[in-house]
Amino acid sequence: MEQIFQPGKLAGRVALVTGGGTGIGLETATQMASLGAHVVIVGRRLDVAEDAAAGLVAQGLKASAFKMDVREYAMVEAVFGEVVHKHGSLDILINNAAGNFRADTEKLSPNGWRTIIDIDLNGTFHCCRAAFPALSASQHVGRIVSIITSYAWSGWPGCAPAAAAKAGIQSLMRTLAVEWGNRNIVCNSVAPGAIGDTEGTRRIHEDAGRAAHELGRVPVGRFGSRADIAAAVAYLVSPAGRYINGTDLVVDGGRQFCFGNA
Numbered sequence: 001m002e003q004i005f006q007p008g009k010l011a012g013r014v015a016l017v018t019g020g021g022t023g024i025g026l027e028t029a030t031q032m033a034s035l036g037a038h039v040v041i042v043g044r045r046l047d048v049a050e051d052a053a054a055g056l057v058a059q060g061l062k063a064s065a066f067k068m069d070v071r072e073y074a075m076v077e078a079v080f081g082e083v084v085h086k087h088g089s090l091d092i093l094i095n096n097a098a099g100n101f102r103a104d105t106e107k108l109s110p111n112g113w114r115t116i117i118d119i120d121l122n123g124t125f126h127c128c129r130a131a132f133p134a135l136s137a138s139q140h141v142g143r144i145v146s147i148i149t150s151y152a153w154s155g156w157p158g159c160a161p162a163a164a165a166k167a168g169i170q171s172l173m174r175t176l177a178v179e180w181g182n183r184n185i186v187c188n189s190v191a192p193g194a195i196g197d198t199e200g201t202r203r204i205h206e207d208a209g210r211a212a213h214e215l216g217r218v219p220v221g222r223f224g225s226r227a228d229i230a231a232a233v234a235y236l237v238s239p240a241g242r243y244i245n246g247t248d249l250v251v252d253g254g255r256q257f258c259f260g261n262a
Contacts, residue, residue, distance in 0.1 A: 004238045005231075011036035013140055014087045015237070016080070018070055018127060019097035021048035024147060024195065027226035028094055028233045033061035035234060037092065040083050042068040070097045070123025073130070080130040090134035092237045095124045095146040095169070102158040113161045120165035121172075128176060128187075135185045142185035143237045146173050147229070148248070150191050150256050170248060177246030186245040190232045193252025196223030219254035 015032045019025040020041035033039040033056050041063060043049040049065035056063035064086075068079045084090050099119040103112060124146055135142025151159055152166040169189065176187040194214050215223060232251045235241055250256055 004235055004240050005035065007034075008036040009238055010092075010234075013037045013091040013138075013237075014040065014083065014089050015092035015094065016040040016042060016083060016090060016127075016131070017094040017096055018042055018068070018123070020094070021045065021052040021065075024192065024226050024229050025094070025096040026052050027230040028096065029063070030056060030061075031227075031230035031234050032092070032094075032237065033059075033063055035238070036062075038062040038064070038087055040064050040066065040087070042066045042079060043097070044069050070126055071118045073126045076126045077130045080127075080134065084134050089138060090131060090142075091138040091140050092143045093127060093131045093135065093145070094233060094237075095127055095144065097123055098147070098162070100159060100162040104158055105160045108160060116161035117165050117168075120162065121168040124169050125172060128172070132180070132183075132185070136180070136183045138184060140239075141242050143241075144173070144176065144185060144187040145233050145236050146170075146187075146189045147233075148189045148191045150193060150250060150252055152191065154256075173248075174246050181245050186242065188236050188241075188244055188247045188249065190229060190236070191248050191250045191252070192224060192229050193250070193255045194218065194223045195226060195229060214255075217255055218252070222253065224251060224253060 010032055015037045017025050017029045017039060020029045021043045029039045029041055041049045041052050046067035053063040053065040066079045069075055097119060099116050128144060146169050148166040148169050151163040152170045155163050173187045173189045180187060228251055232249050236244060
């Protein structure tokens with residue numbers, strides 16, 4: 001049986017994490033680096049990405065950083081090319097970069113809608129497209145994992161663009177799973193529920209005064225943690241996950257079975 005979290009399990013792999021400087025992205029980058037991968041952290045703010053990479057290196061792990069805006073395909077393509085040139089391969093892509101804010105849909109501006117769609121959905125496509133040549137050439141079976149949310153199928157009041165974008169990403173992952181499964185790439189998504197130590201939960205639940213209500217709808221009796229999501233990603237990109245393709249791994253403590261979103 002595969003020992004998923006055995007040290008060195010991801011040795012020899014290069015993993016790129018978008019939005020990897022903070023939150024779930026940084027936790028995921030840390031988990032993969034601790035398993036032996038060289039982690040490339042990218043984000044719009046180079047100082048944040050560099051600080052995150054330096055923190056991993058200080059722990060004796062392998063990491064580097066690049067500035068990249070997922071909305072700009074030319075920049076994405078250039079960065080991915082530089083990663084492969086510098087490190088020799090790209091084996092794992094984690095699409096984590098995302099934007100969100102709460103706004104009633106009737107008050108949502110077209111620009112607000114476009115901004116979230118561009119970061120979440122278009123950005124994910126840009127990264128997948130640019131990563132294809134390297135991932136398909138991976139000696140370890142290329143992996144794409146996109147971080148979505150259960151809002152993709154349930155919707156959520158005040159989060160129309162994020163919910164729509166995540167639904168689009170879910171569909172994109174399923175399509176690529178079919179198209180690229182015989183091209184040496186498997187594609188999956190991880191759908192976090194309410195993760196207590198994240199900015200998203202603070203904005204959507206705590207600032208809206210819904211934290212206690214939402215916690216009451218989680219059967220395991222606690223909000224998730226960033227480590228829970230990082231562990232799910234590590235499973236999918238490990239050798240144990242090499243036959244998993246086109247799947248949504250929901251990490252929400254069972255909240256999806258508490259129907260409704262009121």
